[in-house]
Amino acid sequence: MAVGSNNQKLSDHRVANQPVYVLHTYPFKETSLVVELFSQQFGRTAAVAKGARRPHSAMRGMLQSFQMLSGAWSGKNELKTLHSLDWHAGLTLIKGEALMCGFYMNELLLRLLPREDAHESLFEYYDATLKTLASEQDSVSNQSLNNSKNLAITLRRFELKLLQEMGYAVPLLTDENDVEISVDKSYRYEAEYGACELGTTKNGVQLSGSTLLNMANDDYTDSQTQNQSKQLMRYLLAHYLGDKPLHTRQLLIDLQGL
Amino acid sequence: MKNPPALEQLIDSLRCLPGVGPKSALRMAYYLLQRDRKGAAKLGNSLENALQALGHCTLCNNFSETPVCPLCASDKREQSQLCVIEMPTDLMMMEQTHSYSGMYFVLMGKLSPLDGIGPKEINLDKLIKRAQDGVISEVILATNYTVEGEATAHYISELLKTRGIAVSRIARGLPMGGEIEYVDSGTLSMALLGRKQL
Numbered sequence: 305m306a307v308g309s310n311n312q313k314l315s316d317h318r319v320a321n322q323p324v325y326v327l328h329t330y331p332f333k334e335t336s337l338v339v340e341l342f343s344q345q346f347g348r349t350a351a352v353a354k355g356a357r358r359p360h361s362a363m364r365g366m367l368q369s370f371q372m373l374s375g376a377w378s379g380k381n382e383l384k385t386l387h388s389l390d391w392h393a394g395l396t397l398i399k400g401e402a403l404m405c406g407f408y409m410n411e412l413l414l415r416l417l418p419r420e421d422a423h424e425s426l427f428e429y430y431d432a433t434l435k436t437l438a439s440e441q442d443s444v445s446n447q448s449l450n451n452s453k454n455l456a457i458t459l460r461r462f463e464l465k466l467l468q469e470m471g472y473a474v475p476l477l478t479d480e481n482d483v484e485i486s487v488d489k490s491y492r493y494e495a496e497y498g499a500c501e502l503g504t505t506k507n508g509v510q511l512s513g514s515t516l517l518n519m520a521n522d523d524y525t526d527s528q529t530q531n532q533s534k535q536l537m538r539y540l541l542a543h544y545l546g547d548k549p550l551h552t553r554q555l556l557i558d559l560q561g562l
Numbered sequence: 563m564k565n566p567p568a569l570e571q572l573i574d575s576l577r578c579l580p581g582v583g584p585k586s587a588l589r590m591a592y593y594l595l596q597r598d599r600k601g602a603a604k605l606g607n608s609l610e611n612a613l614q615a616l617g618h619c620t621l622c623n624n625f626s627e628t629p630v631c632p633l634c635a636s637d638k639r640e641q642s643q644l645c646v647i648e649m650p651t652d653l654m655m656m657e658q659t660h661s662y663s664g665m666y667f668v669l670m671g672k673l674s675p676l677d678g679i680g681p682k683e684i685n686l687d688k689l690i691k692r693a694q695d696g697v698i699s700e701v702i703l704a705t706n707y708t709v710e711g712e713a714t715a716h717y718i719s720e721l722l723k724t725r726g727i728a729v730s731r732i733a734r735g736l737p738m739g740g741e742i743e744y745v746d747s748g749t750l751s752m753a754l755l756g757r758k759q760l
Contacts, residue, residue, distance in 0.1 A: 328676045334581045365746060369709045395751040400716045403709060407675040414676065555673065555680040559717055562681055562690065 319346065319384075320376040323392050325430065326369045327410045331357065339367060339386055341375060342413055342430065347421045351377045351386035363389055370398050370406045370434055382419060402437040405455050408552040409433065409462055415545055416470060426469040433462045456534065457524040463537040464519065472544060475499070476520035489513045493536055495543040509539045569595070621692060623685055624650055624668045633666065640664040642699040646689065646718060648672050648706055656704065664702070667692055672705060673714040684714070686721065693727050703731045 327340040327348070337356040341349045356363040366373060366389040374392040377384040398406055409430065417423065440454045467474050478484055479491060479499040491499040494508035499516060511532040518529040519536075541550075565573070569591060576587040594602035618624070619631035626632075633639070643664030647653055653666055669684040681687070693701050701722055705711035719729040735753035736745055745753075 330677070331580060333583075365748070368748070371748065391747045395748055397755070398709075399712070400720075403713045403716060404675065406709070407713070411676055551678040551680075552675040554678075555675045558680045558682060559686075559721075562686055562721055 317380045318376075318378040319343075322346065322375050322377075323427075324349075324373050324375040324389075325371070325427075325434075326367055326373065326389075327414055328369070329353075329356075329367055337367065338383070340414060341386075342417075342427060343375065344424055344427045345422055347423050347427075348413065348417045348419050349377070349384060350382065350419060351375075351379070351384035353386045353389075366390070369410060370403075371396055372431060396434055396438045398434065398438050401452065402440065402455060404552065404556060405437055405459055406434065408459065408550070411550055411552050412463070412466060412541070415548075415550070416466065423469055426466065429462070429465050429469075433458060453530070457530065460519075460524060460530075460533050460537055461522065463541060467540060467544070472540075473498075474540065476516045485513045485516050487512075487514045487517060491516070493539070495540055509535045511536060622666045622668055623670060623688060623692075624653060624666070638663070641697050643702060644693060644698045644700070645702045645704050647704045648711065648714075652704065652706075665698070669705070669714070672708075672710045673717060674710045675713075681717075686718065689718065690721060690725070693722055694725060698727070700728045700730060703729060707734050 322343050322345060324341045324343040327342050329337045329339045332338045332352055335355050335357045337353045339351050339353050339356075341351060343349050353361075353363050353367065355361050356367060358364075363386070372392045373389045375389050376387040378387065379385050413430070417426075436458050437455065440451060440458065464474060475498040476485070479501065480494075480497045485491070485499060490502055490510060490512050492502060492505050492508045492510050493499050493516075494505050497505070497508075499513075500508070502510070509532075512528065514526070515529045515532040515536070518524065518526060519533050524530055524533065564570075572591045572595075573584070573587045576582055576590050577584065582590070594605070615627050616625050617627075617629070619626040619634055620629050621634040622631060624631055624633075628635075640663050643662075644667055645656060645662060645664055646667045646669065647656065648669050648671065650668055650670075653668060656662055656666070667689050669686075669689070671679055671684045673679060673681065673684060692698075701718075703715040703718060705714045705718075715731055719731070722729050733756060734749075735756055736742070736749065742750065
């Protein structure tokens with residue numbers, strides 16, 4: 305009996321066949337890596353991949369972002385030990401500009417998501433968003449302007465979903481006094497408060513009621529909605545991220561300058 | 563007990579090496595001072611020497627003691643091809659193939675958004691200038707097939723294509739002597755996607 309309960313305890317810390325995405329890796333000691341994983345049932349998890357920087361490590365080629373993998377790890381501390389990573393599903397091929405969107409999503413997850421906080425539906429959404437990014441790249445590869453627009457909309461949806469999943473309310477249907485948003489009114493949207501009547505606050509971003517309602521209906525076809533939702537999400541994310549800017553955004557700005 | 567300041571400073575300096583923490587640095591410092599003082603002196607000298615003598619080649623951006631490195635100065639190389647690689651070690655591997663005789667450009671890194679490594683850090687402005695010298699007719703992108711390497715290749719190709727330079731990317735798929743039974747499914751899917759008409 306005692307042996308049985310002991311086994312139970314050991315297996316508590318052992319995770320196998322867990323669908324994961326690699327968010328980022330960084331060097332650890334001489335030949336190892338710390339891998340930041342986003343897993344279906346355990347949320348963001350950090351694990352050491354021992355020897356993963358050796359030339360013939362089996363793990364070496366597997367540590368690719370944007371591919372759903374199945375991982376096994378163990379450990380009771382915050383930093384786990386990664387045992388294996390294998391292909392879980394087919395290859396998701398993300399190319400070109402969409403890759404940068406993927407990096408952006410990873411950076412948001414790394415910065416906003418606390419470790420070991422399960423977010424199963426966010427995981428599903430992340431997975432679906434990557435598939436959307438891969439397919440958008442295929443379908444409109446020649447119309448680059450249209451493509452950028454679609455990528456941007458995909459990111460807006462992800463940003464909103466991320467904030468909502470993390471428990472930051474982003475009320476889109478009612479204003480701060482619980483009055484329904486009206487289509488033809490303008491509002492100032494302030495973090496922690498929501499939409500405010502013009503003149504009541506100087507903080508936040510100004511936007512029209514129609515933008516908020518369109519976002520609530522997941523309808524981003526209108527170009528004003530696209531612009532204003534971008535401003536709104538940028539403002540809200542900046543509020544929750546603190547003063548450290550996002551690397552991905554800076555990189556894109558630098559690339560524009562070349 | 564506190565270490566003497568000179569020792570403390572040495573330990574602190576050794577920690578700038580990747581993967582060296584306070585413990586390893588302490589061990590290295592003790593070893594150098596106690597067991598191998600000659601080696602330590604040599605290390606100090608060569609470090610200072612290397613820092614002074616080595617710069618970047620103005621053409622390929624690799625480390626070089628002269629403004630233009632011997633490889634770039636050689637008249638036996640094909641001047642019209644430019645192969646873009648991430649690190650000097652990649653250059654050595656490319657040379658070992660004996661199947662490429664063009665010029666190189668070493669980025670000294672890759673675009674890595676999550677580590678804050680951007681176009682400035684990998685000398686993209688220098689590459690753009692180099693590729694527009696009028697002699698180069700093809701730029702071959704041989705960055706790694708990792709997500710960062712792919713992103714780097716994408717943005718370089720966009721930047722060069724708008725300037726009217728022909729860009730190609732090295733192929734990927736099954737390795738030499740590769741057996742389908744033993745290859746990982748990611749590589750195999752890429753091989754299928756990149757199949758060639760015979």
